[in-house]
Amino acid sequence: MSITTQSNKNRNVLYAQAGGVTAVINASAAAVIEAVRQHPDIFGKSYAAINGIKGVLEEELVDLSQLQWVDLEKMKHQPGAVFKACRFDLDPLDHNPAQYERVLEVFRTYEIGYFFYNGGNGSMVTAQKVSDYCRSKGHEVQCIGVAKTIDNDLDLSHCSPGFGSAAKYLATSFAEACLDIYSMHETSTKFFVMEAMGRDVGWLSLSAALVTDIIPDLPLIVLPAERRFDKKRFLEKIDQHIAQKGYCVCMVSEGLKNEAGEYLSIAGIEHTHERDYTQLGGVGKTIAQLVASHLGCKTHCAIPDYLQRSASHCVSEVDWKMAYGAGKAAVEAALRGEHGTLPVIQCSEKTGHSIQWCYQSVELEKVANLELKVPDEFLTKDGMGVTSDGLDYLRPLIQGERSPKFINGLPNISPLNLETVEPKLTPFQAMK
Amino acid sequence: MSITTQSNKNRNVLYAQAGGVTAVINASAAAVIEAVRQHPDIFGKSYAAINGIKGVLEEELVDLSQLQWVDLEKMKHQPGAVFKACRFDLDPLDHNPAQYERVLEVFRTYEIGYFFYNGGNGSMVTAQKVSDYCRSKGHEVQCIGVAKTIDNDLDLSHCSPGFGSAAKYLATSFAEACLDIYSMHETSTKFFVMEAMGRDVGWLSLSAALVTDIIPDLPLIVLPAERRFDKKRFLEKIDQHIAQKGYCVCMVSEGLKNEAGEYLSIAGIEHTHERDYTQLGGVGKTIAQLVASHLGCKTHCAIPDYLQRSASHCVSEVDWKMAYGAGKAAVEAALRGEHGTLPVIQCSEKTGHSIQWCYQSVELEKVANLELKVPDEFLTKDGMGVTSDGLDYLRPLIQGERSPKFINGLPNISPLNLETVEPKLTPFQAMK
Numbered sequence: 001m002s003i004t005t006q007s008n009k010n011r012n013v014l015y016a017q018a019g020g021v022t023a024v025i026n027a028s029a030a031a032v033i034e035a036v037r038q039h040p041d042i043f044g045k046s047y048a049a050i051n052g053i054k055g056v057l058e059e060e061l062v063d064l065s066q067l068q069w070v071d072l073e074k075m076k077h078q079p080g081a082v083f084k085a086c087r088f089d090l091d092p093l094d095h096n097p098a099q100y101e102r103v104l105e106v107f108r109t110y111e112i113g114y115f116f117y118n119g120g121n122g123s124m125v126t127a128q129k130v131s132d133y134c135r136s137k138g139h140e141v142q143c144i145g146v147a148k149t150i151d152n153d154l155d156l157s158h159c160s161p162g163f164g165s166a167a168k169y170l171a172t173s174f175a176e177a178c179l180d181i182y183s184m185h186e187t188s189t190k191f192f193v194m195e196a197m198g199r200d201v202g203w204l205s206l207s208a209a210l211v212t213d214i215i216p217d218l219p220l221i222v223l224p225a226e227r228r229f230d231k232k233r234f235l236e237k238i239d240q241h242i243a244q245k246g247y248c249v250c251m252v253s254e255g256l257k258n259e260a261g262e263y264l265s266i267a268g269i270e271h272t273h274e275r276d277y278t279q280l281g282g283v284g285k286t287i288a289q290l291v292a293s294h295l296g297c298k299t300h301c302a303i304p305d306y307l308q309r310s311a312s313h314c315v316s317e318v319d320w321k322m323a324y325g326a327g328k329a330a331v332e333a334a335l336r337g338e339h340g341t342l343p344v345i346q347c348s349e350k351t352g353h354s355i356q357w358c359y360q361s362v363e364l365e366k367v368a369n370l371e372l373k374v375p376d377e378f379l380t381k382d383g384m385g386v387t388s389d390g391l392d393y394l395r396p397l398i399q400g401e402r403s404p405k406f407i408n409g410l411p412n413i414s415p416l417n418l419e420t421v422e423p424k425l426t427p428f429q430a431m432k
Numbered sequence: 433m434s435i436t437t438q439s440n441k442n443r444n445v446l447y448a449q450a451g452g453v454t455a456v457i458n459a460s461a462a463a464v465i466e467a468v469r470q471h472p473d474i475f476g477k478s479y480a481a482i483n484g485i486k487g488v489l490e491e492e493l494v495d496l497s498q499l500q501w502v503d504l505e506k507m508k509h510q511p512g513a514v515f516k517a518c519r520f521d522l523d524p525l526d527h528n529p530a531q532y533e534r535v536l537e538v539f540r541t542y543e544i545g546y547f548f549y550n551g552g553n554g555s556m557v558t559a560q561k562v563s564d565y566c567r568s569k570g571h572e573v574q575c576i577g578v579a580k581t582i583d584n585d586l587d588l589s590h591c592s593p594g595f596g597s598a599a600k601y602l603a604t605s606f607a608e609a610c611l612d613i614y615s616m617h618e619t620s621t622k623f624f625v626m627e628a629m630g631r632d633v634g635w636l637s638l639s640a641a642l643v644t645d646i647i648p649d650l651p652l653i654v655l656p657a658e659r660r661f662d663k664k665r666f667l668e669k670i671d672q673h674i675a676q677k678g679y680c681v682c683m684v685s686e687g688l689k690n691e692a693g694e695y696l697s698i699a700g701i702e703h704t705h706e707r708d709y710t711q712l713g714g715v716g717k718t719i720a721q722l723v724a725s726h727l728g729c730k731t732h733c734a735i736p737d738y739l740q741r742s743a744s745h746c747v748s749e750v751d752w753k754m755a756y757g758a759g760k761a762a763v764e765a766a767l768r769g770e771h772g773t774l775p776v777i778q779c780s781e782k783t784g785h786s787i788q789w790c791y792q793s794v795e796l797e798k799v800a801n802l803e804l805k806v807p808d809e810f811l812t813k814d815g816m817g818v819t820s821d822g823l824d825y826l827r828p829l830i831q832g833e834r835s836p837k838f839i840n841g842l843p844n845i846s847p848l849n850l851e852t853v854e855p856k857l858t859p860f861q862a863m864k
Contacts, residue, residue: 187520
């Protein structure tokens with residue numbers, strides 16, 4: 001563990017958000033802000049960067065003292081990223097040293113002694129780079145990661161803040177759709193598939209199996225990204241379910257690959273500064289069409305897309321608490337003098353539907369860019385179902401409800417009106 | 433108005449559900465059952481048919497006395513159709529007289545004096561046919577329709593039970609996704625489209641405009657089924673929004689047609705007994721791809737599909753009350769001696785977010801198979817936005833929340849365990 005011993009008294013704080021949002025990322029933001037405010041003897045001014053590290057480079061900063069209690073309370077149930085989140089990473093140092101010099105310039109100008117970066121495993125690379133560079137130049141900033149990702153692929157963590165809420169939303173929606181199909185399949189749709197996010201990990205697709213807790217004999221097929229799609233065995237299983245129950249429901253990972261290891265469905269290629277992301281989406285439709293032509297009957301497909309990562313009206317209370325706790329734990333890590341670390345979730349007790357957890361710091365470099373896949377023991381032998389071990393893991397993460405208040409029929413959510421600080425430096429264009 | 437004067441004392445009741453489900457159809461079912469139970473002096477035994485008119489033909493009936501208070505309470509928040517809903521209509525009488533004879537045989541055997549058919553405008557044709565035939569044969573059954581459809585296309589009714597909840601779900605989900613896009617568009621997705629159900633009517637697509645109540649300057653485009661898609665003007669509007677706001681969001685009707693009057697996206701053809709339904713779906717993807725290639729940037733598309741008609745966790749209280757009231761009004765119509773009628777919703781007062789309504793019976797034949805389109809005054813001149821008149825109409829329908837209780841992290845919903853009666857007649861196969 002890296003511990004700094006120098007006095008950081010009254011040095012300033014910078015918080016930023018990066019990567020795909022979750023329904024609870026702003027609970028982490030509120031937690032960082034609230035925890036920092038509890039220590040006016042240690043922390044100086046607090047800032048947030050707009051658009052993550054891009055906002056740092058472009059000196060697009062918000063003075064957080066403008067946020068009142070009412071803003072923080074609202075923020076805690078707000079989807080999206082209140083300070084905007086970027087899909088933008090720093091280039092490697094030798095490719096683009098100017099970026100690093102600029103970050104340092106901004107940090108020095110605003111006397112940033114604490115940098116909290118709220119993101120997934122990709123964003124932790126950025127936090128690590130910033131930490132390393134600043135220290136190599138004698139600016140002792142404490143960079144601490146704040147975990148989030150709906151994908152649940154953060155290594156060394158029992159689970160990722162954001163996952164539980166997405167899983168709860170998917171399981172709830174899927175349960176409702178299952179009752180729809182159940183009640184109409186005799187004269188209409190016999191196969192329904194829903195597409196879950198998850199590039200190379202199938203954690204979210206597993207949430208469908210939670211529905212067996214309320215519909216025990218559900219004719220369900222799960223197609224997680226970890227298993228190659230075996231068309232023959234899939235269609236055999238379809239036939240079996242249709243013969244027994246008259247209908248079949250399925251949850252598929254957007255990143256499902258065929259036996260040759262190619263994605264079944266690619267929506268496009270997203271070019272970012274540092275790398276190309278293959279944009280996935282539409283595999284549900286591919287599966288629905290396959291089954292329609294196999295069975296010669298009506299099939300339907302739902303693609304919730306961003307809805308699953310933004311459904312603040314269907315948040316898991318456990319997940320919300322984990323997200324809030326992740327922000328608080330990051331500030332506590334800073335208070336302990338850590339730098340280059342990420343507080344991850346350690347499960348201390350788990351029975352039935354309940355879970356106790358704590359946060360333990362790990363080195364950023366140990367989680368950066370790693371990807372935690374669904375373990376074999378969570379999947380049935382045929383790879384198309386979830387074991388009781390898998391269900392035991394999932395259940396505690398979707399417990400409890402925590403929604404924004406509804407006003408006039410709609411959730412009380414809207415962009416915060418944030419004023420950015422007057423720039424002190426020469427302009428810098430992050431994306432050319 | 434058709435009024436029967438004969439004594440129906442102690443004749444039995446039959447209730448059935450038909451057509452695409454809504455999140456509140458079972459509130460109507462519970463209302464019929466509860467209202468009937470309040471008049472043991474008038475009504476005899478109560479039955480429900482499984483799978484609508486198909487269950488009548490096949491003598492698949494449920495004795496409703498088995499339903500306890502707790503079942504009715506659960507049913508009131510249950511998605512799907514608890515008695516199963518059919519996509520099956522009776523053939524024309526001269527094509528298939530055997531069907532009509534069978535319905536009459538079942539009605540006579542079970543001494544059915546009241547038939548409540550819960551469905552959309554298509555199902556009202558079936559109710560009408562049954563009513564006409566039975567009366568022509570001297571069996572004085574009182575057929576009363578119970579309105580439901582998420583499409584909101586029932587003519588002569590201020591709105592349709594089921595629509596408000598679907599609109600609330602779509603507006604809520606869309607609002608959440610809009611904050612997602614808003615917070616990430618500078619480095620990621622710049623255009624997001626969501627596909628709403630609605631074959632030839634765009635009512636549900638209009639719900640996106642409700643989000644302007646919480647995000648007033650939302651760069652929104654609405655593409656309702658009532659307006660032909662004008663690619664050039666659409667892309668111009670996209671460019672305008674992107675230039676002003678940096679992003680754009682859109683809600684499109686699944687039944688959007690091009691300037692030649694052809695559906696932009698057809699998922700398949702569904703062959704039913706009486707007619708072929710063109711199965712729509714996927715127009716959102718078409719629009720997303722068009723914008724992606726026009727802007728050369730990342731776009732995303734959500735297709736909630738069945739989720740929007742089954743989202744019991746996001747039900748509008750006003751809609752729920754309208755659905756419950758529709759069931760109650762049907763029983764009251766029966767008590768008044770009506771037959772061949774449908775109680776529709778009359779708006780008696782509407783101010784801001786609130787609405788007062790009552791039910792008024794109309795002849796079934798006046799609404800059967802008609803389709804109420806979005807009126808011109810609800811759409812802006814360019815056809816891509818909703819006017820303040822449109823918003824004034826929509827707002828009251830999404831007010832209030834009414835969700836099932838969540839138990840262990842999931843809504844307390846599951847198929848009811850219903851025992852069907854021992855058949856008394858020779859088997860009859862409805863679908864050959």
